[in-house]
Amino acid sequence: MTFRLTRRRSIRAAATATAFAASVALLAGCASSSSGDTASGSDEPTPLTLQTSWIPLVQFGGSYVADKEGYYEKNGVSVDILPGGPDVDSMAAVASGQADIGMGNADTVARANEQGADLVIIAAGFQKNPLAILSSPDKPIADPKAMEGMKIGVPSGDEAAQDAIIAANDVDASKVTSVPVGFDVAPLVSGEVDGLWVFYSEQPIAYEEATGKAGTVFLTADYGLDVYAQVYAVKKETLEDADKKAAIEGFLKGEIEGWQDYVADPTEAVDLTVNDYAKDGGLTIEEQTKQAELQMDLLVTDETKEHGLLWISDDGIQKNIATLESLGISGADESLFDTSLLEDVYAGKNTIE
Amino acid sequence: MSATTASGTGRDAVRATAIATERARAGREARRSSISGWITTVIVSLVLLVLWEIAADLWLTRLGVLASPTAIIQSLIENPQLYWGAVTTTAWVAVRGWFWGNLAAIAVATLFVQVPIFESLFLRLALALFCLPLVAVNPLLQLTFDPDTAKVVLAALSVFFTTLVGTMLGLRSADGGPLTMVTAWGGRSLSSLRFVRLPSGIPAMLTGLQIGAAAAVLGAIFGEFIGAKAGLGVLLINGLMSLDLARVWSVALLATVMAAVPYGIFGLLRRWLTPWSASISNAQQLSAPKRGSVAGRLASAVAWTIGSIVVILLAWWAYLIVFDVSPFVGKSPIDVVNYLFASDEAAANRAMMLDALDVTLVHAGVGYVAGLVIGIAAAVSFVTFPVVERVLTPLAVALRSVPIIVLIPVLILALGRGLGGVVAITAIVTFFPTLANTQGGLKRVPTDAFTLMRSYDSSTWSTLWRLQLPYTLPAIFASARIAAPTAVLAATLAEWLATGDGLGHVIVSSRAHSDYTGLWAAAAILTAVSLIFYSLVSWAERVVLSRYAPSQVG
Known part of the structure; x- marks a missing residue:
């Protein structure tokens, strides 16, 4: 109990601190600019946690770029990127409320739902199962x-x-x-x-x-093992709350911008991984560059060229469901995916500017 | 009269000189033999290192399983900051886990020895905590605590039970004589604790702290598997992913050093702090054998067992409620009962679990015997041949502190994935506490008993067989008890990593499929089996010790 409470309290404390820092920054901004920008109170970023599926690697390079380049902040969220590991169950972390967004394979999400979780996939990082x-x-x-x-x-x-x-x-x-x-x-x-x-x-x-x-x-x-991988899953109930859904959309927008940078040139993502986010992991630039390049085959397909990165297509959904059935997972249907957020953030285009 | 006195004094003086000369000679002898012992140690160690280097260079590195000593040293020299950072990160978790786990263990052990009712009710709960497989515990810890606390808790859990059993053994090893004396002078049980039990328990406690260092390091490394950015575990995962053998084995070496340094320090402390432990006579008081009708004793045993089970179930529920564990992950005893007995698939679930259990029992049983035999044999040879001890102790510490996933490729290559591999893995995980406890026990044989054996010209082996081993029985049995649940756990580890069957496999695949009910059910079955196994060994211990060392029977 105490641990949970402390944890919650510390999150709240962190949120308060962030809010305080933000308002100080705003005040400072007001003081320095004579014109006096109107500061609205709702500008403070919504804190979100992203549970990755493995220890820090260029596998999550797009998220690191989004974080470092301020793409999350720009879209009204501040994201805590949690490291994963062999014993981390990111879907359980989302289902139990410890994380807001979890990364995993479509079959992992479907299995969690089969066991009583209520998760939904909002975007697909890897179009091809790695x-x-x-x-x-x-x-x-x-x-x-x-x-x-x-x-x-x-x-x-x-x-x-x-x-x-x-x-x-x-x-x-x-x-x-x-x-x-x-x-x-x-x-x-x-x-x-x-x-x-x-x-x-x-x-x-x-x-x-x-x-x-x-x-x-x-x-x-x-x-035949055609499932989306490194998908972004959230609780269904998160999307039922308009504010929360807006925050998740903000996250998704920032995330896509990060991955767009990555696809344009993975150098920054590799550098951020090796020298910052995974700086204690003993990784090398050469090896992470190779990994970043191989990863392009998973991230970029004809479909993402047409619709944008992280896209989920109707055709893809059908293939996923067929694969999930062949894996013996029951109860997976279209409701496992919610493409409305992707549609909102892309608004008919195939890139986010 | 005066003349006789004078000549007497003269004779005394001669005798004194003779004694002094003899002492000096013996001292020189001892120094020389200890110096030649160290020389042998260094030579043997160097030969082993060279063999390792040759085997790695010619063969094992190419097969992707083992780095050579020079490759390890080179990797360490090239990345000092990286390794130092990882060591400090992991050590900080290990030290805190080691501290809290041991503190809790010593406190609980004292409570159990002073108030036997607590032992009857709660020892099985402590045992149940120890029996939980890591694969099942890790995700729960991740979801229950913040990342740092989760890692510390895991390290603490890793050391708790061994120290608990060791400390209880130490507190109970208090001599019958002094205890009777304290009671005769009107001392209460707290005085016995302070003046007799705690002092005589210190060696066993220090053994617990010694063994705990390796367990804490291992726990801290595995803790990083539940999400970390830094630490030896992170380097290990990256090293394995990229098959950077120099990195992987550097981590293994550092983990060993982290475990070996406290192991050595607490070993020395034990020698310096407790010189009395080996010098005082351990005259044993014969306690009257417990009387009472067989039926009565059976009834009380059954009552305590039921009481313990209730305590375990209550603790299980309390954990779910207190930590507000999400029902997706946290399953209650009722969920498990439904899964095994009430749901539509109950019969299929039961059949699957029982089949897996059969496999695990064979693996655990064979591995248990192997681990115990190896542990006792190693302890005996360590005590008999100091050179063996000095050469092999680092290896023994390494086997206990290096994560098993580093060793698995070598083991599988050498022994295959059959029973040989399983036995090796189980033995590696179980033999270390047996070695340390038995070694500690052998060293605590009273010196006057040795003198007696020597005066009868008893050979080394006869002394071992007639004096040391019987004297060490309590320590051996304590090890045998600890090894029982450890062997079950180790067998599941081997099944997860090498054979792909048994309950170990059921647990891993339940987790991979988010089937947390299956996971809790398998963990509950494993715990129940370990408890039964432990009770059987305890029963055998009582039967044997009541004959040979009655003061140990609580």
């Missing part, structure tokens, strides 16, 4: 059919994805051996497994670094 299968070029697994006769390392919890890709591509399940793995490529490098489930923009770099040759990679999104 889950990929990495294998040695000497024993390549270029498509699901090639998994037959192979030993595949599957991170615990992703077995459903493995089953789904096997079922969707007419693979003989009895010929595929699965073993649990963590998030390093050691089992593949040592030859213990033939294929490994990886994050498209991360482990393949490590594999090439370790073995001196580029691994064979196929995106599971191209073989």
Whole structure:
């Protein structure tokens, strides 16, 4: 109880402090400018928390740009970007009210809802699911059919994805051996497994670094595991409150502006990641630049070129729902997505200026 | 008369000189043997380091599992600020967790020993906290506390139970003689505590603080898995993601040093602060065996067990209410009962859990025996051969303080994913408290008992078998008790990371699928099993100790 209370109180205290600082700034502004701008009290930014899904990486580079360049502030929100980690459940953080916005895959959101959460996806950072299968070029697994006769390392919890890709591509399940793995490529490098489930923009770099040759990679999104990833999910009830919805829209606008900068030139995002937001993570510019470039394949598609980054299309929704069904998740339908915020912030254009 | 006195004095003087010469000789001998011991230690350690370097350079680095000592040193030298920052961040969490966890453990242990009713009611609750699998606890801590507090709580939880059991053992090891004396002089139980129990409990407490350092470091690193920007855990995750082996093993080395420094300091403290512990005779008082009808004793045991279960369930509910845990994540005992017995899928859920439990029991059972045997064997060889102790203690501390995910690739490569791998993982997690407790116990054998054995010309092994091991039985049993729930936990860890079956797998995949009811149910089953396992070992302990060391039976 005390901890919760202290936490709430400290948030409130922080909010008050921010408000105080803002009003001081306004007063200072009034004092210095003789014309005396009209200061309206509602100008103070609404505090929001964004629960990311992993420890700080260029994977969240657009958010760092939005924060640093003041795109959030400009749109009336101040965003606390919370680091994630292997044991962080961002959907539970949103469902329990600890965070306002959570990042995760569409299937994670659907599973949380299946278990009684009431979350809705408002935007999709990665248009393509980054889950990929990495294998040695000497024993390549270029498509699901090639998994037959192979030993595949599957991170615990992703077995459903493995089953789904096997079922969707007419693979003989009895010929595929699965073993649990963590998030390093050691089992593949040592030859213990033939294929490994990886994050498209991360482990393949490590594999090439370790073995001196580029691994064979196929995106599971191209073989039926077509879900949006790094989506932004909020509680449904958050959108029912007009003020809160406005704040979330403000966040989304700032977020898109950050990612627009990232897509135009990821240098700043890489620099912010390595030297600021993840400065204690021991990352390197070279490696994060490679990751940032690979990530473009996930962020930018024909659809985002037409409608804008983070877009959710009707076609995409249908594909997502089909995939969610193949993953054995029940109860997922169009109501999992709310595209109204994206429509509002883009207002028919494909960029935000 | 005077002549005899004079000649007597003369003889005394001769004898005194002889004794002095002999003492000096023995002193030189001891110094020489200790110096040659250290030389052996250094040589053996260097040979091991060279072997490590060669194995890594030729083979293991290319396989992506182990960095060489030179690669580690190079990485440390090239990024001093990075590593220093990570060490201080993680150490600050570990130190606070270690402090609060041990403080709570010592306070609770004292309370339990002084007021046995509390022990009967609450020990199982403490045990239940210890039995909770990390994969299940981490998300709950993340959602219950602010990030910093969550990490400290995790580190505190990691040290609590081991120190609790160790301290209770120490307080109980108070000599029957002095205790009787305090009582005979009219002292109350508080005086016994102050004058007898606390002093004689200090060595065991210090052992708890020693072991706790490694556990706290590990807890602090795993705490960073629930969201962090800095610390050894963050470096570890990034190192693993990019397969930067030098980074990963530098973190492993630093974690070991962070655990080894307090381990060494508290070991020395134990030696200096409590010289009496090994010198006073431990004449044991024979307490009258407990009488009373079998039925009566059984009834009271059942009553206490039911009482403890009620306490655990109440604590479970209280946690959900006090911390206002969101119902999405926090499931009550009723939810779990529904999941297992009342819902439409109850039968399927039960079948799934029972199948998984079967697997876990085999893994835990085999790993338990292996960990215990290795721990006791290591303790015996450490005490018998000081060189072995000096060479292998750092390795033992390393195995306990290096996160298991760093070791997993090496273990799987060496032993595969079958029972061999599981046993290795379980043994690594369980053997350390056994080693430390048994070693502590062996060292506390009274010196006059040794003198007696020596005067009968008893061999090293005979002394070990006839004197040291029986004397160490209480410590061995305390270790066996701690190891019981630890083995269950370790088996789930191995299942999560290596085999992909059993309750460990059920827990991880429930979490991945946001199935928190399944997760709580699996955690509840694991806890129940660990409690039963623990009780069985306690029962065996009572039977054996009532024969060999009656004062230990509380």
